[in-house]
Amino acid sequence: MELQQAIEKYYEYRTKLKALGYVNYLISWDTETEAPLGCLEERSKQVGVLSEMSYQLERSKEYIELVSYLNNNIDQLDDILKVEIKKTNKALQQSLKIPMDELVEFSILMSKSASIWANAKVNNDYSLFKDTLAEIINFSKKMVKYLETEELKGYNVLLDQYEEGMTKEKYDKFFALLKEEIVPLVKEISKQQKPINKIVNKKYDINKQKIFADYLMDVMCFDKNRGLMKESEHPFTSGYGSSDVRVTNHYYEDLVLSSVFSAIHELGHGTYEQQCNPELDSTYLSGGTSMAMHESQSRFYENIVGRSYEFWKRHYPKLKELFEEELSDVSLEEFYRYANDVECSLIRVEADELTYPLHIMVRYEIEKMIIEGNVSVDELPTIWNRLYKEYLGLDVPNDKLGILQDVHWSGGSFGYFPTYALGSAYGAQLLYAMKKDLNFEEECSKENLKAINEWLKEKIHIYGATKSPEELLIASTGETFDAKYYVKYLKEKYQKIYNI
């Protein structure tokens, strides 16, 4: 086979596979945001047929040979294709290690597990979910066995899938530091008397909340010609390439802060996607480089920028203008304080910036036991509750507010949670590097975040997935990942707010 010919042929496959991926994106988007419930059964059939078509291409002898051939001649490829083939080959080789019938069996399990979990959660009855969870755990452990290599064993196989290069050893060190530094800080803050919260227990018109979310799109310079914001039950970001980036938001009449920070969070993901080099759109390297790096961007915008005093100094008047009556007795200082309220709570997705990583630590510890230990599903709620007591000082009253709260495990996503905390830590490391190049506080207080966007674009976004998180961190901060910046950022910020 001639190299050039192989490349062309590979591109043909990629074009078709990407088109089928495009379809998948659009079907999910529609399902999450507007599809009538009655169409979902028919829809799942169509999704099955399309996945099968995709599968037939990806598992065809020709495609497998092409990827292997290109991987064997990787030094002759241009820089971008080199990275892509390396990734594609790795994923393909991994997928080939898992017997087809087990994959099919797993996908059948997955097609029903989320609704079994949801039902157990609604009924606050872990016993309805535990057998399914046991099956999922069994499969995940089997998959780990198939995918183990000389370098990667056990839980590390899964951690690597969500964040290449991250291992248990690295995460252990990371979480040990948080435990040492953040748990005591949280305990100290918990002792303080809380001020009366004047923004809760009021009604905030949802249309006005939407107007403010739209205003935030402009503040963040989100390009509405290449994206949109819609409503869904759980906010998320989706899209295809840099020209079609879609975020959703949710609105509660009594919780104005919820829609504000969800919007900034999702627009943070969206900005990463929109600022990626459009030339990568046709490759597998468009969009974010990893789960944690994506999360670092959404959290950077939401917490580091969006919960800063300077940001609200500029934008609080606009919010007050919309909710003149509701916020009439709330000063900027008070509002800033509410936006950074620290409180140990039971639900991860509602947690504040400081206690958030403690929720992740609980899940990380449990995942280690699940994948590498011999813990039974019956013991898990007890372990969960013990860890919440230890890290957050809370008694978990029931499993709905405890082990049943997250969807992830019902989807077999073990190894995913740690990337959330890692993302926050990446963000803090980027902050200190950014501060060397620009006056961060001043930029936060400007009409829009153009300069901050520009910095992140140049250092991170533009590269898409052509560079690894590690490469990006070294290039932008001069160092490999170091959790000390995260601890420094959290301590500086919260010690000041709470006068510690």
Add this chain to the structure above:
Amino acid sequence: MELQQAIEKYYEYRTKLKALGYVNYLISWDTETEAPLGCLEERSKQVGVLSEMSYQLERSKEYIELVSYLNNNIDQLDDILKVEIKKTNKALQQSLKIPMDELVEFSILMSKSASIWANAKVNNDYSLFKDTLAEIINFSKKMVKYLETEELKGYNVLLDQYEEGMTKEKYDKFFALLKEEIVPLVKEISKQQKPINKIVNKKYDINKQKIFADYLMDVMCFDKNRGLMKESEHPFTSGYGSSDVRVTNHYYEDLVLSSVFSAIHELGHGTYEQQCNPELDSTYLSGGTSMAMHESQSRFYENIVGRSYEFWKRHYPKLKELFEEELSDVSLEEFYRYANDVECSLIRVEADELTYPLHIMVRYEIEKMIIEGNVSVDELPTIWNRLYKEYLGLDVPNDKLGILQDVHWSGGSFGYFPTYALGSAYGAQLLYAMKKDLNFEEECSKENLKAINEWLKEKIHIYGATKSPEELLIASTGETFDAKYYVKYLKEKYQKIYNI
């Protein structure tokens, strides 16, 4: 080849082709209702790849042989597959008659012609469109040549594509009758002094218009679990099978009647789709049997039911409740009169029920000349304007309000327009049959249209495309198509309203 094996194999192809059709539906829906403009270029590439995949299946040797084989053994197939294979074979044989390179050439022309037309329309400059129109006409004439058979020649080839069995001879007779009966009636009405219109020149809150559109969904028993209503520039109905039926509506602050009747019209299309036998969803025979029959349903609901006095006797109070102030001085009788106002106007899509077919006659006459005559594109505006004078008594002031108003010809859709008028006529024929089985006026004045829906479901909707329009008309009305019912309906209704 064994028959059963061939059937299975055919189903495999159909499953894939339908999945690709599903994708197409969803992409168009998204494009029309919310996709950001900046993604359309990338999107058109993806659509191209997916069409190519579809094409490769449909033009594969195996598929062509399968369809031919099944068609040769058609007597051994079950009733539904028999109809489907007959249709599939016909369409396939036709498409094979057209050389591949010409199809590609035409699709390239089509990918740009709509925007060339739109630009000419915006600029009110026919000269910007006429060369493209000439190309489209040339191609259409060439296509006619390829598709001609012993039975079908010239324009009949195109008419048959949009409404099987309809020919120039039949349409000529139909339009001759309209010309004889309706043109004089319109002229007589035009002489009358119009009452002052008290519903125009007011502002109707768009959110309230949406509430009323939602109310109409309930009146029409539209199943919201299997469908939805959204907004778009031009109202349309789309969807996939009977479990996912989507309509759109548009809202103008100063035109309350526009959103009301657009909603009923599109929900009429939607009801046809929702009431089709769900077992047909996986076949090519789901949904309406023809363009005209589909249009007959939307117009039946919009005009025959939705503009009846009895309908508004029941529902006008609800509208008045929403627009208490705006409609305070408008009585039910006045409202009914406005909803049936007859006025010769220049724009087809804004035309009233009575003058509407005259707009179609203009286009039909011109299409005959285009396809079978030697008329040049330069002469078309003059011919257009002459016919508007003749049928509607109007002087056309410019091409934007004249020949440039409709998108159809820019998409090469010659033969489509006549089905609109035919649809109205089908509807009237169905009305007189329905009246034998139920008290039509009483049913229109009920809380919802359940009984009328039920009649149409049993007689028309349930069959999807398993029976031809002709078969459905004979079974439901006891006769083949006869335009006299349409003329009778229009004369009875408008002579009464206008005291003629």
